[in-house]
Amino acid sequence: MTKPLLSVDNLRIEFNTRRGTLVAVNDISFKINAGEIFGVIGESGAGKSLTGQAIIGLLEPPGKIGAGQIKLNDRRIDNLPYDQMRKIRGKEIGMIFQDPLTSLNPLYTIGRQLVETIQTHTEMTVTQAREHAVDLLEEVGIPAAGKRIDHYPYQFSGGMRQRVVIALALCVNPKLIIADEPTTALDVSIQAQIIALLKKLCNDHGTAVILITHDMGVIAETADRVAVMYAGRLVEIGQVRQVVKKAAHPYAKGLMSAIPSLSQRSRKLTQIDGTMPRLSDIPKGCAFHPRCPECMDMCKENQPGLFNIGPSQVACWRYHDIKL
Amino acid sequence: MISNSKSSPLLKVTGLKQDFEVSKPLLNRLIEGQPRQFLRAVNGVDFVVNSGETFALVGESGCGKSTIANMVVGLYTPSAGKIYFDGIDMARLANRNAEMKLRQRMTMIFQDPYASLNPRWRVSKIISEPIQAFGLLKGKKAILERTGSLLRKVGLSARDGDKFPHEFSGGQRQRISIARALASEPEFIVCDEPTSALDVSVQAQILNLMTDLQNQFNLSYLFISHDLAVVRHMADRIGVMYLGRLCETAPADDLFDDPKHPYTRLLIDTIPDIEMTGRERTPVQGEIPNPMDPPRGCPFHPRCPLVQDHCKTTQPVLTSIGKSRRVACHVIT
Amino acid sequence: MNKILANTGSKKINSVMDVLKRFFDSDLFYSYRQSTVTIVASILTLLIFICSIGAPLIAPQNPFDMGSLDLMDSHIPPTWDEEGDARFLLGTDDQGRDLFSAILYGSRISLLVGFSSVIFALILGVGLGLISGYMGGTLDAVIMRVAEVQISFPAILIALLVDGVLRTMIPDADTEHLAISVLIFSIGISGWVQYARTVRSSTMVEKNKEYVQAARVIGIRPVLIMLRHILPNVMGPVLVIGTIHLAVAIVTEATLSFLGVGVPATQPSLGTLIRIGNDFLFSGEWWITIFPAIALAVLVLSVNLLGDWLRDALNPKLR
Numbered sequence: 001m002t003k004p005l006l007s008v009d010n011l012r013i014e015f016n017t018r019r020g021t022l023v024a025v026n027d028i029s030f031k032i033n034a035g036e037i038f039g040v041i042g043e044s045g046a047g048k049s050l051t052g053q054a055i056i057g058l059l060e061p062p063g064k065i066g067a068g069q070i071k072l073n074d075r076r077i078d079n080l081p082y083d084q085m086r087k088i089r090g091k092e093i094g095m096i097f098q099d100p101l102t103s104l105n106p107l108y109t110i111g112r113q114l115v116e117t118i119q120t121h122t123e124m125t126v127t128q129a130r131e132h133a134v135d136l137l138e139e140v141g142i143p144a145a146g147k148r149i150d151h152y153p154y155q156f157s158g159g160m161r162q163r164v165v166i167a168l169a170l171c172v173n174p175k176l177i178i179a180d181e182p183t184t185a186l187d188v189s190i191q192a193q194i195i196a197l198l199k200k201l202c203n204d205h206g207t208a209v210i211l212i213t214h215d216m217g218v219i220a221e222t223a224d225r226v227a228v229m230y231a232g233r234l235v236e237i238g239q240v241r242q243v244v245k246k247a248a249h250p251y252a253k254g255l256m257s258a259i260p261s262l263s264q265r266s267r268k269l270t271q272i273d274g275t276m277p278r279l280s281d282i283p284k285g286c287a288f289h290p291r292c293p294e295c296m297d298m299c300k301e302n303q304p305g306l307f308n309i310g311p312s313q314v315a316c317w318r319y320h321d322i323k324l
Numbered sequence: 325m326i327s328n329s330k331s332s333p334l335l336k337v338t339g340l341k342q343d344f345e346v347s348k349p350l351l352n353r354l355i356e357g358q359p360r361q362f363l364r365a366v367n368g369v370d371f372v373v374n375s376g377e378t379f380a381l382v383g384e385s386g387c388g389k390s391t392i393a394n395m396v397v398g399l400y401t402p403s404a405g406k407i408y409f410d411g412i413d414m415a416r417l418a419n420r421n422a423e424m425k426l427r428q429r430m431t432m433i434f435q436d437p438y439a440s441l442n443p444r445w446r447v448s449k450i451i452s453e454p455i456q457a458f459g460l461l462k463g464k465k466a467i468l469e470r471t472g473s474l475l476r477k478v479g480l481s482a483r484d485g486d487k488f489p490h491e492f493s494g495g496q497r498q499r500i501s502i503a504r505a506l507a508s509e510p511e512f513i514v515c516d517e518p519t520s521a522l523d524v525s526v527q528a529q530i531l532n533l534m535t536d537l538q539n540q541f542n543l544s545y546l547f548i549s550h551d552l553a554v555v556r557h558m559a560d561r562i563g564v565m566y567l568g569r570l571c572e573t574a575p576a577d578d579l580f581d582d583p584k585h586p587y588t589r590l591l592i593d594t595i596p597d598i599e600m601t602g603r604e605r606t607p608v609q610g611e612i613p614n615p616m617d618p619p620r621g622c623p624f625h626p627r628c629p630l631v632q633d634h635c636k637t638t639q640p641v642l643t644s645i646g647k648s649r650r651v652a653c654h655v656i657t
Numbered sequence: 658m659n660k661i662l663a664n665t666g667s668k669k670i671n672s673v674m675d676v677l678k679r680f681f682d683s684d685l686f687y688s689y690r691q692s693t694v695t696i697v698a699s700i701l702t703l704l705i706f707i708c709s710i711g712a713p714l715i716a717p718q719n720p721f722d723m724g725s726l727d728l729m730d731s732h733i734p735p736t737w738d739e740e741g742d743a744r745f746l747l748g749t750d751d752q753g754r755d756l757f758s759a760i761l762y763g764s765r766i767s768l769l770v771g772f773s774s775v776i777f778a779l780i781l782g783v784g785l786g787l788i789s790g791y792m793g794g795t796l797d798a799v800i801m802r803v804a805e806v807q808i809s810f811p812a813i814l815i816a817l818l819v820d821g822v823l824r825t826m827i828p829d830a831d832t833e834h835l836a837i838s839v840l841i842f843s844i845g846i847s848g849w850v851q852y853a854r855t856v857r858s859s860t861m862v863e864k865n866k867e868y869v870q871a872a873r874v875i876g877i878r879p880v881l882i883m884l885r886h887i888l889p890n891v892m893g894p895v896l897v898i899g900t901i902h903l904a905v906a907i908v909t910e911a912t913l914s915f916l917g918v919g920v921p922a923t924q925p926s927l928g929t930l931i932r933i934g935n936d937f938l939f940s941g942e943w944w945i946t947i948f949p950a951i952a953l954a955v956l957v958l959s960v961n962l963l964g965d966w967l968r969d970a971l972n973p974k975l976r
Contacts, residue, residue, distance in 0.1 A: 018687055043523035044494075157611050187384035188550060190611065192594040214523060217596025258528035260557040262580065262595060268535070269557065271528040275493045397874045420876075427876040440867035444889040454875045501871075508875060 003074065004031035005175055005208050006055070011068035011078075013050050013059065013232075015279075022279040024050050024063065026232045029306070034175065037202060037209045039223030039240065041216060041255075043276055047232040048212045052178045054078070055210070056093050057085040072176070091121040094169030094207075098181035100161035103168075104153040110137075110164050111149035114171055121172040136167040141197060159190035166198065173205060180212045195222055216259055220244050228252045231276055231287040233303075238312030248314040248322045251288045286317065294318055332411060333372035334512055334544050335396065340405035342366040342391050346616065363616055365391045367568035368405070370642075373512070373544055380547040380559035380576075382591070386615055388568040389548045393516045396546060397432045409512070428458045431510045435517040437497035441489040447500055448485030451475070454508035474503040478533060495526035502533065506541070514546045519554060531558060552595050556580055561648075564588045567615060567623040570642060574649040584651045587624045622654065630655045688970040698962035705956050709765040716758035717744065721924060726753045732937075735944050748944040750933060756944065759930055760952045766926035767956070770840055771907040777845030778906075779899055782852025787883045787891075789853065790860025801857070804850040812847040816909055819843035820918055836921050844909050851898055859891040893971050900964035904957045911953055927953040 013025035025047040032038045042048045053059045055070055057077065070078040077088060089095070097103045105113060114133035118124055124132065130149070137145035140163040153161060162182065169177050182198065183191040199222050202209050211223055219226050219240060226243050228236045228251070236249040247253045257270035274291040277283060283290055289299040299317050307319040314322060343362040347353060353360065366388040373379040381389040394400045396407060398414065407414045409426060417423045431454070434440040441450055451471040454460075461467050472482030478499040489497055498518065505513055518534070519527040531554065537543060549555050555562055556576060563573040564587065572585040583589045610627040613619055619626055625635040635654050642650040643657065651657075680686055689695055708715055718725055730753035733742045741748065747756040789800040807815060820843040827835055863869060864887060872882050907927075913919035914928030915935075922929060927949045934946025 043525065159611055187612065188552070189384060189591065189594050192596070193609075195596070215596070216524065221596045255525055258525045260528075260531070260553040262553050262556055262592075269528040269532055271532055272525040273529070275495055275526065276523075394870075399870055399873055424876050427874070432871065432874045434867035434871065436867055440871055442868040442886055442890070453872065453877070457875045457877055504871065 005034045005036075005073065006032040006210075007069075007071045008051075008055065009069045009071070011051065011054060011070065012066040013047065013054055013063055014066035016062050016064075019280065021066075023066070023282070024232050024279055025054070026282075027068070028229075028232075028234045029068075030227055030234065030237055032176070032208050032210065035202070035206045035208055036225065037199070037211055037223045039219035039226035040210060040212045040229060041214065041219055041226055042229035043214060043255075045231075045276055045279070046229040048229050049180050051229075052095075052180050052210060052212050056089055056095055056178055058089075058095075087121075090117060090174070091172050092174050092176065094174040094177040096162075096165055096169050096177060096179040096182045098184050100158065100165045100185070101153065103165050104161065106153050109150050109152055110156075110168075114149070114168060117168060118171050133167075133171065136171055137164070139201070140164070140167045140170075141193075142167075158186055159193060162186060162190075162194055163197065166194075166201065170201060170205065170207070174207060176208045176210065177202065178210045178212070181214070182211070183218060184213065184215070191218075198222065216244070216256065228255065231282050232279070233287055233315065234306060234313075235288065235315045236312060237306070238314075242312055248309060248312055249288075249316050250292045250294050250318075286315075334375045334410055335373040335546065336370075336406075336408040337372070337392070337396070338370045338406050338408075340366055340369045340392065340395060340407065341403045342388070342395060342400060343403045361616070364618075365568055365615065366395070366402075369565075369568075369570050370405075371563050371570065371573060373546055375511070375544055376538075376542050377560040378538070378545040378547050378558050380549060380555040380562045381565055382549055382552060382555050382562060383565035384550060384612060386567075386612060387565040389565050390516055393432070393514045393546065393548050397430060397514050398427070424458060428454075428460075428508050429510055430512040430514065431505045431508055432514040432516065433498075433501050433505050433518045436521050437494045437501060438521075440501050441497055443489055445488075446485065447471075447475070447487055447489065447492075450489070450500065451485070451504045451507050454504060458508055460507075460509065470507070471503075474506055475500075477506065477537075478503045479529075493526075494522055495529055498522060498526075498530050499533065502530075502537070506537065510543070512544045512546070514548070516548045517550070518547075520549065520551060527554070534558070552592060564591065567613065567618055569623060570650075570652065571624065572649070572651045572653075573642070578649060584645065584649065584656050585653050586628050586630050586656070590627075590629075622652075685970050689966070692966055694962055695966040698959040698966075701955060701959040702963060705764055705952075705959070706768065708761055709768055712758075712761040712765050716755070716761045717746075718755040718758040720754045720759040720762050728753050732942055734942070747948045748942075750930075750945045751937065756930075756948055759925060760927070760949055763925050763927045763930050763949060764952060764956060766837070766920055766924055767907050767910055767928070767953070770837060770844065770910045770920070770926065771903050773841040774844035774848065774906045774910075775899055775903050777841060778848035778902065779852055779895065781845065782849035783856050783888070783891075783895055785849065786853035786856025787860055787887065790857035791864050791879065791883050791887065793861075797857075800853065804853055807847075808850045812905070813909055813912060815847035816843040816913060817916075817918065819846055820913065824918070833921055833923070836919075837924070840910060840913065840919055844906050844913075847909070848902055848906065851902065852895060855894050855898060856891050859894060860887055863887045863890050897964060897968040897971060900967055901961060904960040904964065907953070907957055907960070927956075 009029050011025060011028050012023065015022040015024055028051065040048045040051065050059065050063065054065055057080070059065065065078055069076055072088070072092060077085065080088070104110065111130065111133055114136065115126060115129040118129040118132055134145050134149055137149060142148055142160060142163055156164060179198065183194050186194060195218055198209065211219065213219060223240050225238065226240050227234055228243065228249065230251050236243060236247060236252045243252060244256060247256050251272070254270065254272040258272060260269060272291055277287065285301045286292070286299040286304055289295045292299065296317060304315045304317045306313040306315050309319055309322050316322070342365045344365055345360060346363045347360040348358065369392060371379065381392060383389050391400065395402050409430060412426060414426065417426065448468065448471045451474055452467045455467055455470060461470055471485050475482050475484055480496065480499055489500065492500065515534070519530050522530060538545065547555065547558050559576045561573065561575050562579050563570050564585065565571070566587050572579070572588045579588065580592065583592050613623070613626065621636045621638055622628070622640050625631045628635065632655060638654070640652045640654045642652045644650050645657065713719070730745070730749050731751050733745050733749045734740050735748045736743055736746050745755045745757070747760070749755055750759070785800050789797040820839060823839045823843065824832065827839070869882060869886055872886055910919060910926060911928030911931065914926050915932045917932065919928055920926045925933070930949035931946050931953070934949065937945050
């Protein structure tokens with residue numbers, strides 16, 4: 001086995017509030033290999049964005065890492081002082097946010113922002129950095145890049161802006177990019193362009209991506225492996241094909257069949273009854289048990305860990321019944 | 325046209341237009357000598373919604389679908405064109421009495437479950453507002469009973485009426501919105517992206533609920549969405565919009581099995597492939613033009629793979645193809 | 658019948674308990690408990706409120722009752738001074754008025770004028786702001802231009818101007834008993850703009866929210882939408898402005914009275930007392946002006962601190 005690029009071990013993210021400690025992410029572990037696109041899917045409040053923020057060291061207080069380790073190339077990065085983490089951010093881990101407007105400074109031209117980022121992390125001169133920036137903009141598909149480089153963010157459309165953000169994330173060739181809902185704010189036709197671009201670039205540069213989204217379609221198109229999160233826990237990790245076609249965990253199963261299908265039209269969608277619990281009252285045992293159609297007595301008492309089932313890992317007490 | 329159906333349509337919209345003024349303030353205009361500027365959000369749209377059916381409008385942001393929804397329920401006054409509800413011209417209502425009578429028969433469900441409920445009102449008060457506005461029931465007790473039964477109908481409990489909206493999740497709030505919509509006993513509901521703010525599993529719950537209620541009360545829906553998969557699931561007929569115009573209307577199955585207009589084809593092509601059939605997708609090239617300055621001729625021509633010379637100068641009109649489909653394209657006929 | 662009454666009674670008690678429980682559990686109460694400054698400020702404010710409302714019961718003397726004044730008692734320094742008199746805790750002024758009593762009665766006038774003018778400004782400003790924000794168009798433009806013109810002058814100048822104009826219009830005979838109403842009107846009219854501008858901008862945000870559209874779809878009349886839907890949702894910032902404006906209004910009243918155009922000397926407010934004392938400051942009788950000044954400062958500072966806390970506590974961005 002090759003060494004993983006990133007490994008997250010027993011990560012726990014907590015919020016201290018005046019009503020006690022809320023556990024937003026509870027004991028999750030996964031590994032990402034170099035060059036792999038790793039999807040993280042879950043509904044809002046499942047803790048997927050927090051996981052991404054924890055990896056890149058941008059958890060907003062009062063959120064904090066309560067336990068666990070994050071290792072990049074075997075080096076612990078979850079307890080680094082701010083200054084060292086800042087160097088890793090951008091150089092080794094890049095970030096793409098949902099809203100391209102908030103990740104670009106509206107007061108500077110995109111050229112200046114690109115050059116600044118490149119110069120922070122490399123030894124390039126201004127001219128070299130600028131040339132590199134133009135190349136990058138061309139690579140992300142911005143027409144007339146040489147001219148557009150001196151434009152301000154507001155002069156770009158949403159899709160073009162997200163391309164600039166991708167260029168910004170890629171400009172010093174990081175090993176890992178965390179993309180948090182990169183296409184959610186975009187229109188469907190633009191969304192497809194951005195997904196295709198992201199996939200191609202990461203392939204070309206050998207960059208690994210953590211793709212955080214609530215849109216299973218995006219994951220199915222792009223990712224190699226996918227992790228399904230529910231109420232701050234990982235319920236299933238597996239190959240995308242496996243999870244989409246034949247999910248093992250009851251929640252993942254329900255999630256897949258709840259997506260309206262294009263090819264056939266049924267009068268009734270499969271639905272998961274109930275709602276995801278609030279962080280303040282996550283049930284004992286398996287967090288999904290009150291909504292689970294296959295709930296057993298022990299599910300109400302004990303939280304299942306991830307069990308290896310074939311190529312997948314599933315957190316379900318029915319693991320011995322599951323055949324993959 | 326669809327007018328071959330036996331009953332007359334419940335909603336009929338003809339030549340609908342909506343201009344928004346986007347001029348600078350008066351003083352700036354006077355000093356800088358600029359004319360008033362308008363954005364044509366909807367540019368000559370006609371369609372019908374028959375009783376008991378779901379007609380969906382799909383399109384990307386800025387195509388004017390939500391503006392149409394707002395005009396139909398009377399939140400905007402159309403700049404041109406007519407809206408007939410059950411044969412009544414909505415712009416020519418005799419008095420408030422007639423207006424309220426019409427308003428009682430149609431209502432709307434909104435997109436954002438966090439903004440569509442007054443945060444300072446209890447749920448029972450929110451749901452009883454239409455009941456009181458239309459004078460459907462008299463007496464506190466009767467109204468309370470009715471709100472309770474409405475809450476049960478949408479899958480909540482009558483006790484939830486005492487709570488405030490912030491105590492509910494997004495999906496539950498959307499259920500409350502639906503209960504409020506049902507409170508006025510309408511025949512026709514305009515649904516403006518009712519599930520686009522919700523998670524997939526909750527979306528399934530809400531869509532199923534809406535289907536059940538449609539069957540139970542013989543409701544007609546005007547369903548606005550950008551999500552083709554959702555539209556495919558909900559709609560009987562679909563209208564595809566681009567830059568304020570309809571480019572194709574067809575029964576749902578026909579539209580997905582055999583899309584005619586190049587934009588429809590590309591739109592269907594861009595849907596991420598959840599079935600993983602491995603089909604190659606061709607992303608639509610280019611971006612949506614600025615609606616302030618739409619292209620001449622067919623608005624889709626700068627992005628169209630089939631573009632011909634006269635597409636750039638002449639605007640295509642919706643023409644019937646077969647008995648239930650209309651397409652606005654010079655090339656496809 | 659009795660049973661029903663008892664039932665509704667207990668229901669009322671329950672709902673009151675419910676509200677109380679929600680209050681003590683709320684973030685607002687939590688942030689209050691966390692801030693010592695706010696607790697001290699609120700205790701001081703409450704103390705001044707109670708003392709001034711209960712002035713007739715607490716004060717040893719009625720300073721308005723000319724009959725009880727004795728010129729022999731004038732210019733007596735505070736009790737702890739060698740020449741002090743046990744009857745007059747904080748000394749007396751030139752007319753033999755007990756300063757402690759005068760301060761209690763004076764802050765009553767100050768608070769009365771302050772509160773009334775805040776309420777007047779609030780109703781006027783919130784009303785105009787709602788109309789302006791909801792209706793838009795020409796009406797909005799007119800209201801806002803008036804507001805802008807007014808805000809370009811200092812509030813005190815507006816108050817002085819209105820006060821002066823009104824005084825010349827009122828026949829001399831009525832000046833005395835209308836003085837306070839005139840003062841309230843002039844201070845109130847000088848302060849409505851802030852309310853109107855804040856309410857207008859929140860209204861413009863709220864009116865595009867879907868709950869307002871939902872009400873419009875079912876044909877609720879604009880006036881009812883403004884009052885029932887929008888008003889409760891824009892009152893948060895108004896409360897903050899109101900509290901801070903109370904401090905400003907009290908100071909404005911004191912300033913006007915100090916300048917001699919405020920309340921008549923027969924009903925002295927804190928400002929009037931300071932003015933009277935000012936004449937004796939250089940003859941060494943410092944207490945006549947200092948004590949009312951301290952009272953005014955403590956009152957205004959406490960109210961201001963409360964307002965600051967309320968602003969921070971209600972602002973979700975700072976939480």
